[in-house]
Amino acid sequence: MPTPNVFLHKPYLESEVPVAFRETSMNLIYVTDRAISQKVGQKYNAKRSSSMAYGVAKVNFEAPSLPWHELVAQSNAPKRTVDLSYVLEQVEELGRYPVSPYKFNQVQGRLAIDKSVKEKKQRHENHLNHIVNEQLKVSTNKDVVLFVHGFNNTFEDSVFTLAGIWHFLQRQGVPIVYSWPAAAGGITGYLADKESGQFTIFHLKETLRALFNNPKIENIHIIAHSRGTDVVTTTLRELVIENRAARGNPRQDFRIENLILAAPDLDFGIIKQRLMAEQFGPAFGKITIYTSQEDSALGLSQWLTNTISFGRLNTQDINLNEREIFKSTGNVSLIKVPKSKGFIGHDYFHSNPAVSSDLINLILYNAKPGSEKRPLINIENNFWLLNKDYLITP
Numbered sequence: 043m044p045t046p047n048v049f050l051h052k053p054y055l056e057s058e059v060p061v062a063f064r065e066t067s068m069n070l071i072y073v074t075d076r077a078i079s080q081k082v083g084q085k086y087n088a089k090r091s092s093s094m095a096y097g098v099a100k101v102n103f104e105a106p107s108l109p110w111h112e113l114v115a116q117s118n119a120p121k122r123t124v125d126l127s128y129v130l131e132q133v134e135e136l137g138r139y140p141v142s143p144y145k146f147n148q149v150q151g152r153l154a155i156d157k158s159v160k161e162k163k164q165r166h167e168n169h170l171n172h173i174v175n176e177q178l179k180v181s182t183n184k185d186v187v188l189f190v191h192g193f194n195n196t197f198e199d200s201v202f203t204l205a206g207i208w209h210f211l212q213r214q215g216v217p218i219v220y221s222w223p224a225a226a227g228g229i230t231g232y233l234a235d236k237e238s239g240q241f242t243i244f245h246l247k248e249t250l251r252a253l254f255n256n257p258k259i260e261n262i263h264i265i266a267h268s269r270g271t272d273v274v275t276t277t278l279r280e281l282v283i284e285n286r287a288a289r290g291n292p293r294q295d296f297r298i299e300n301l302i303l304a305a306p307d308l309d310f311g312i313i314k315q316r317l318m319a320e321q322f323g324p325a326f327g328k329i330t331i332y333t334s335q336e337d338s339a340l341g342l343s344q345w346l347t348n349t350i351s352f353g354r355l356n357t358q359d360i361n362l363n364e365r366e367i368f369k370s371t372g373n374v375s376l377i378k379v380p381k382s383k384g385f386i387g388h389d390y391f392h393s394n395p396a397v398s399s400d401l402i403n404l405i406l407y408n409a410k411p412g413s414e415k416r417p418l419i420n421i422e423n424n425f426w427l428l429n430k431d432y433l434i435t436p
Contacts, residue, residue: 043206062180185215192268271306292325304391380430396432
């Protein structure tokens with residue numbers, strides 16, 4: 043991950059990193075419903091598993107014997123003198139939930155999960171939260187950063203992406219990767235991944251319920267990319283409906299401070315009917331959507347489906363009524379980002395130093411759009427422009 047512009051403006055400092063994390067390697071918690079791979083050197087593949095596993099993935103750098111002080115120095119450099127490519131040193135699976143669908147019984151006309159299954163599920167939820175809490179103990183803040191990847195991403199891709207983001211978040215909070223069975227490959231790979239995105243919904247709900255039940259977590263920040271935005275928004279929509287039906291308050295009960303949708307591969311028409319129409323936004327602290335007209339991957343998706351892609355949205359695509367809804371919601375920001383260097387231009391949320399800087403200032407400092415820390419240019423109401431020179435000079 044290139045050095046974000048923010049660290050050319052204000053240095054990446056060792057003193058800002060919790061003492062326990064001042065080493066080159068990073069331990070990221072993961073949850074996955076990918077199948078176990080039989081291939082040497084690969085832990086999980088693109089096939090589906092009916093049981094959800096969790097564990098810890100250890101990420102390091104290919105540079106031999108890279109000392110911590112050198113990593114800090116390279117984290118401030120616009121042009122690096124050391125190769126900071128990632129390597130996955132170890133993947134340790136620490137537990138596995140019961141196979142779903144869970145066995146259930148009818149008790150006095152009501153459905154209930156089988157007692158033995160429920161007990162096993164609870165043990166794993168407790169164990170997963172114990173792993174989270176061990177990292178929370180040594181973190182300065184008590185937040186969780188949950189990343190859900192997109193189409194054609196392997197398990198390794200998802201871990202490496204969050205490793206870079208978490209490192210530049212000054213290793214604050216607990217990083218958790220939710221890796222669903224994407225990267226099927228082949229001509230029909232996109233369609234296969236899209237279906238796997240629907241398959242994974244139940245398991246992501248189980249993961250989020252576990253985190254919601256952990257009182258030691260203060261805030262949850264969710265970063266979803268590409269097809270992962272559909273996985274996340276569908277999951278959250280169901281959880282919000284469930285919570286409100288039980289007379290809960292999802293804003294308080296979920297404690298999701300940031301919901302970040304990067305290059306969302308979503309049909310804007312469906313967004314309007316499934317999310318806006320159901321007052322989805324007030325369930326969260328802030329919703330930030332990064333869009334780009336130069337995103338070729340979403341351009342292809344838009345052409346194939348003959349729809350307006352949320353990730354390529356322009357202000358003229360939104361009618362007056364919809365603009366008023368965005369304006370009245372208050373906590374939704376749509377940010378137009380500059381053209382990225384890559385041909386596809388789809389991974390800009392971590393590969394573009396201007397965009398990654400905005401992401402960091404949003405999560406670390408809770409900075410408002412248009413403020414000194416987030417110098418975005420207001421287009422109108424909730425629509426903002428992110429300049430390519432964002433924070434590049436003091």
